[in-house]
Amino acid sequence: MRYFETDIAGTDGSEGRLVGYCIDNSPEVDMERHRPAVLIIPGGGYAMTSDREAEPIALTFVGAGYNAFVLRYSVAPSTYPVALLQAAESMRLIREHSDEWHVNPAAIAVLGFSAGGHLAANLSTSAGDGTLSQHGYDPELTRPNALMLAYPVITSGPLAHKGSFDNLLGDHRDDQGLLDDLSIERHIDGGTPPVFVWHTMTDDTVPVENSLMLIQACKDAGVSVEAHLFPEGGHGLALGTAETAWGGSGNIFPCIQIWPKLALDWLSRLFQKS
Secondary structure: OEEEEEEEEOOOOOEEEEEEEEOOOOOOOOOOOOEEEEEEEOOOOOOOOOHHHOHHHHHHHHOOOOEEEEEEOOOOOOOOOHHHHHHHHHHHHHHHOOOOOOEEEEEEEEEEEOHHHHHHHHHHOHHHHHHHHHOOOOHHHHOOOEEEEEOOOOOOOOOOOHHHHHHHHHHHOOOHHHHHHOOHHHOOOOOOOOEEEEEEOOOOOOOOHHHHHHHHHHHHHOOOEEEEEEOOOOOOOOOOOHHHOOOOHHHOOHHHOOHHHHHHHHHHHHHOOO
């Protein structure tokens, strides 16, 4: 496996980082093989990027034959649209270097956790299209082929995770027009790629209604969506295993540990013709 890092500069002078985990193709296999890939966007309330939702997730997908990339995007005091532009630049780089990194450019999924789910959905829906165009990106060229979300921040309405939007918007946190622009459920349309989402019913940080709003918006727009709601577990569970638990065994939830397999099965069906 080839591991590498590349800086992703923020428009405000901050620095993000794209970390790549690319499976080396051996002559015994096929030097020309181009694998599907996943761009992983950890959560952290736009205040940090969680280690538990980074490398352990990447290695899970590498173990299933995917090339994986982790975006460590700029967080507060950086504000919108710095992280969105870094996500778009990451997609641009992955597709631009698809031959070098052995990536199938038509089979790239983005996987976002919590606030990273908001960023992933911002990139994948029409929510960020105007901003991307203003900064020289073609939204159609930076949009992933699949959107995967784990306990995502979706709405800026009454059931919002307010801290995420406060960090994302900074001094503009009370700008209702901007909040509406960044409320993902308002921007699901026919251009949104197929969606996979999971959440726990007992999430006490980002209410499950965020995912329910997303599901309804996908249904209304005719966007394919697979959703899994698990009966127990708090927020930020990552893999739900000892490897990604924090604070002891109380954060290990066997009921959610199946989600990577469900996601991989979904991706396999989606990308089988790619």
